[in-house]
Amino acid sequence: MTTPSFQQFVLGQSLTSVCLDPRAPPPQIWTTSELTPPPSHPPSSSSLLSDLLSPSIKQYLGTRSPSSSSSSTLSSSSSTISSSSSSTVPASPKVPLVFYENTFSVEAELVYALSGEAMSPSLHAHKLAHYLDEIEVDLHQQLTQRRDSFFEALTNMQGLHEEVHASCDHISHLRNGLTQSQDMVTSGLRVPSLWLKRDRLQQLHGRLLDIAQVRQTQPTIQVLLSRGEYDTALDLIQETQARLAGPLLGLLCFKHMSGQLKEMVLLVEKMMQSEFVQFALAPPPSSSSSSSSSSPSSPPTEEDKEKDEFKERMLPLLQGLIRQNQLKSALEEYRSALVREAKSQTRRVVSHCVSPTSPGTWSDSKYKLTKQSNSEFLVETLAKVFEAMTTLLARVTTVYDMLCSLPEGGAQQVLAAAKELCGVVGEEVQNRIAHLLRARTEQHARLGIVEFSALYHTCSDFAKKVEGIVDGRPSSSLLPTLQLQAQHFLEGFHANRISSLALILDNEDWSQARVVSEFQDIANILSTPVVDADKPTTPASDSHSEEGIIVGGECFKVVNTALMLLKMLAEYLQCLRAFPLGPDLLHRLVELFQLFNTRTCELVLGAGARQLMKLKTITAKHLGLASQCLSLVLRLLPAIKVTIASSLPQKHLTLLAEMDRVQQSYTTHREDIFSKFVVIMKERIQVHGRSLATLEWKDDQLPSPSPPMSLLVKDIVTLHRLL
Numbered sequence: 001m002t003t004p005s006f007q008q009f010v011l012g013q014s015l016t017s018v019c020l021d022p023r024a025p026p027p028q029i030w031t032t033s034e035l036t037p038p039p040s041h042p043p044s045s046s047s048l049l050s051d052l053l054s055p056s057i058k059q060y061l062g063t064r065s066p067s068s069s070s071s072s073t074l075s076s077s078s079s080t081i082s083s084s085s086s087s088t089v090p091a092s093p094k095v096p097l098v099f100y101e102n103t104f105s106v107e108a109e110l111v112y113a114l115s116g117e118a119m120s121p122s123l124h125a126h127k128l129a130h131y132l133d134e135i136e137v138d139l140h141q142q143l144t145q146r147r148d149s150f151f152e153a154l155t156n157m158q159g160l161h162e163e164v165h166a167s168c169d170h171i172s173h174l175r176n177g178l179t180q181s182q183d184m185v186t187s188g189l190r191v192p193s194l195w196l197k198r199d200r201l202q203q204l205h206g207r208l209l210d211i212a213q214v215r216q217t218q219p220t221i222q223v224l225l226s227r228g229e230y231d232t233a234l235d236l237i238q239e240t241q242a243r244l245a246g247p248l249l250g251l252l253c254f255k256h257m258s259g260q261l262k263e264m265v266l267l268v269e270k271m272m273q274s275e276f277v278q279f280a281l282a283p284p285p286s287s288s289s290s291s292s293s294s295s296p297s298s299p300p301t302e303e304d305k306e307k308d309e310f311k312e313r314m315l316p317l318l319q320g321l322i323r324q325n326q327l328k329s330a331l332e333e334y335r336s337a338l339v340r341e342a343k344s345q346t347r348r349v350v351s352h353c354v355s356p357t358s359p360g361t362w363s364d365s366k367y368k369l370t371k372q373s374n375s376e377f378l379v380e381t382l383a384k385v386f387e388a389m390t391t392l393l394a395r396v397t398t399v400y401d402m403l404c405s406l407p408e409g410g411a412q413q414v415l416a417a418a419k420e421l422c423g424v425v426g427e428e429v430q431n432r433i434a435h436l437l438r439a440r441t442e443q444h445a446r447l448g449i450v451e452f453s454a455l456y457h458t459c460s461d462f463a464k465k466v467e468g469i470v471d472g473r474p475s476s477s478l479l480p481t482l483q484l485q486a487q488h489f490l491e492g493f494h495a496n497r498i499s500s501l502a503l504i505l506d507n508e509d510w511s512q513a514r515v516v517s518e519f520q521d522i523a524n525i526l527s528t529p530v531v532d533a534d535k536p537t538t539p540a541s542d543s544h545s546e547e548g549i550i551v552g553g554e555c556f557k558v559v560n561t562a563l564m565l566l567k568m569l570a571e572y573l574q575c576l577r578a579f580p581l582g583p584d585l586l587h588r589l590v591e592l593f594q595l596f597n598t599r600t601c602e603l604v605l606g607a608g609a610r611q612l613m614k615l616k617t618i619t620a621k622h623l624g625l626a627s628q629c630l631s632l633v634l635r636l637l638p639a640i641k642v643t644i645a646s647s648l649p650q651k652h653l654t655l656l657a658e659m660d661r662v663q664q665s666y667t668t669h670r671e672d673i674f675s676k677f678v679v680i681m682k683e684r685i686q687v688h689g690r691s692l693a694t695l696e697w698k699d700d701q702l703p704s705p706s707p708p709m710s711l712l713v714k715d716i717v718t719l720h721r722l723l
Contacts, residue, residue: 092138095131203247210243214254221264230272230320237261237268265324273330276317277337280399314402322406331417338396338425345388346432353381370439375451378440379458382433386462389429393469396422423473426466430478433459437481444485445492449571452489453578456482486579493575494588497568498595504561505599509613510622513560514546522570523549527635529642530577548628551635562629565596569636573643582648586655589644593633593662600626601669605676620680620718627673630666637663681716688712 098104143150217240224233241261244254321327351365354373369381400418437444437459444452463478548557549566572589576582603609604626607618615622641659648655691708705713 092134094134095138099131099135207247210248211251211253214240214243214248214257218260218264225268225271228275230268231316231323233268234265234320234323237264268320269324269326272317272320272324273326273333276314276321276330277334279313279317280334280395281337281341282395310398311402314399315406318402318406327403328417331421334399335421335424338392338421339428342389342392342425342428342432345392346385349385349388350381350436353377353384366436366439370436370443375443375447375455379455382436382455382458382462385433386458389433389462390465390469393422393426393429393466396425397469422469426469426473427476430463430466430475433462434477434481437478437485441485441488445488447489449493449574449578452486453574456486456579483580486581487584490575490579490581490584490588493571494591497571497592501561501565501568501592501595502599504564505596505603506612508559508561508603508609510559510604510609510615510625512547512557512625513563515549515558515563516546519563519566520545520549522566523551523632523636526566526569526573527551527639529639530646549632551632554635556632556635557625557628558632559625559629561596561600562632565592565629565633568592569640573640576644576647580647582644583652583655586644586648586652586658589640590658590662594665596633597630597662597665597669600629601672605669605672620677623673623676623680627670627677630670630673634663634666634670637666684712684715688715 217236221233221236224230224236241258244258244261248254318327321330347362347365350369351362354365354368369378373381400422403415403418444455447455459478459482463475463482466478467474545555548555549562550556569589569592572585572592576585579585603612604618604622609615609618609622637659641656644659645653645656688708688711691711692706695706695708
């Protein structure tokens with residue numbers, strides 16, 4: 001249903017609205033010309049009035065300022081009217097509901113149906129008029145209820161129009177002010193543009209200066225490298241790279257410059273590494289005792305100047321390598337160079353010692369040293385090699401100390417690499433020496449104790465010195481090689497002594513030997529126990545007698561084999577003090593003791609000497625000398641045991657039980673000899689007893705003591721003297 005168009009509603013012409021306005025002026029007498037007939041319109045519900053008023057109220061609310069004092073009142077009034085209009089107007093019970101529908105039309109057939117089909121048209125119109133009156137009454141009541149809100153909204157609308165007018169005046173005033181200030185602003189805008197132009201010109205000038213400096217970079221870098229000023233050259237390269245990456249980025253004239261600078265950096269790094277290796281391989285400044293004892297006030301010596309020059313040349317190189325993170329690779333190259341230098345110096349020293357006038361090839365020099373030279377010459381050659389290697393390691397130590405003194409060199413990986421460098425070089429040096437020693441294993445096994453001890457201690461002292469230089473890193477080649485060669489030497493030494501002792505025993509005639517002072521000194525050494533191997537004690541000084549060996553005030557008559565046994569025991573103990581072979585030497589020493597004891601028993605008690613030395617019989621004298629030799633060994637065994645115990649590790653002290661078994665076997669052997677003497681005494685008593693039985697005791701001329709008794713006493717004294 002389309003909404004019918006109405007004429008403009010004039011508030012002053014509505015009698016109803018005038019009567020309902022509580023704020024209207026006093027009533028006046030209106031003339032006929034002042035009255036305007038009301039517009040004719042069909043009856044409408046209150047929702048139609050709300051639809052007419054709502055657009056005006058919304059427009060009014062939209063043009064109002066949020067800060068207006070009357071906006072709150074208008075909003076409340078609008079909300080009241082909207083809520084009232086939006087709510088359904090209650091239908092009058094006297095009017096059918098069809099008249100309240102939105103689709104209501106007077107021409108609808110339902111209207112006639114409600115009015116009654118038999119009704120005449122006049123009655124029908126009268127009934128409709130009645131319904132219209134009811135609706136008007138209802139509308140009148142609704143308007144009466146909402147008149148305050150309606151007129152309040154109209155009043156607020158008038159205030160809104162006044163505020164809008166004032167706002168328009170204010171806007172006009174502001175526009176005039178803006179127009180006046182526009183001239184001032186336009187003239188001031190030239191100042192920033194001038195500043196901007198100046199900044200751009202300065203930037204252009206700076207770029208031109210950067211371009212000029214970059215073009216001079218390569219010649220300057222070449223000059224700095226020729227002077228060895230690597231750190232300054234790196235600074236210049238870094239500064240140039242920063243300019244190319246910053247203000248000069250994108251310039252076509254420098255598009256190849258970045259690659260050239262990178263190549264220059266690599267060139268500088270290689271030059272620093274090469275010079276570092278070359279300078280580090282040079283002999284370090286020597287430090288003599290005179291320079292260390294000079295007073296602080298004395299003028300600097302030539303050595304001090306060399307040290308200062310060494311630091312001045314080395315420190316910039318180290319700092320540059322650390323700055324470029326190339327120190328580790330430089331140390332790797334330095335390590336390879338040191339290994340080559342160690343090989344070269346070893347060959348040079350050996351070749352010069354073998355052939356001073358005309359050094360030959362390394363193969364010839366090595367063959368002469370390992371196969372044709374004696375031990376003394378080998379020790380002298382090794383001493384010179386050790387001196388050269390110690391000097392080489394001193395260079396490495398100097399470089400390592402300088403790395404530790406650098407603040408930038410405190411990185412753990414750099415110090416670890418430098419320490420590893422010292423260890424590798426020390427190991428390489430020892431490998432070269434161990435290789436030479438292994439080539440002479442057979443010759444060393446045949447050396448004497450003094451010669452091999454000199455060789456062993458010369459090499460072991462060098463190994464300990466290297467271990468101290470490389471911060472306690474043990475040798476994995478030289479010391480094991482020395483230990484292995486010492487075992488080979490001990491095997492050869494022991495085999496020689498065992499065969500010599502067996503041969504001497506087989507050729508022993510079991511007669512008393514004349515003792516010289518040398519053997520008495522050996523006995524004194526053997527009888528003095530050594531508790532601490534590092535602090536040897538002074539041997540006891542017993543008086544010397546050619547009749548026998550004196551130990552602890554007691555004289556022991558011995559044969560030549562016993563004297564040789566004493567000398568061998570002294571040599572074994574000398575090996576014990578010279579080489580760390582305590583357990584191996586203890587086993588071999590026990591074997592030596594057992595050989596002497598077993599073979600003596602076979603030759604004397606077993607009468608083996610009768611066949612070997614063509615002795616007619618084994619006499620009491622032979623038994624007595626054997627007993628004296630056994631007693632001498634038993635007297636020396638406790639001191640020898642203490643000496644061996646001082647050289648054994650704690651875990652090997654249980655091996656000393658073998659010495660107890662040796663002592664027990666010697667004691668048993670001596671008791672067997674004593675038993676043999678008892679048998680001899682019984683035989684002599686029986687012989688002299690039979691003689692006594694044949695004597696005439698009544699004969700006054702019988703001598704006193706009787707001859708058999710005198711002979712018996714003489715035999716007893718002889719046997720006692722032999723024991």
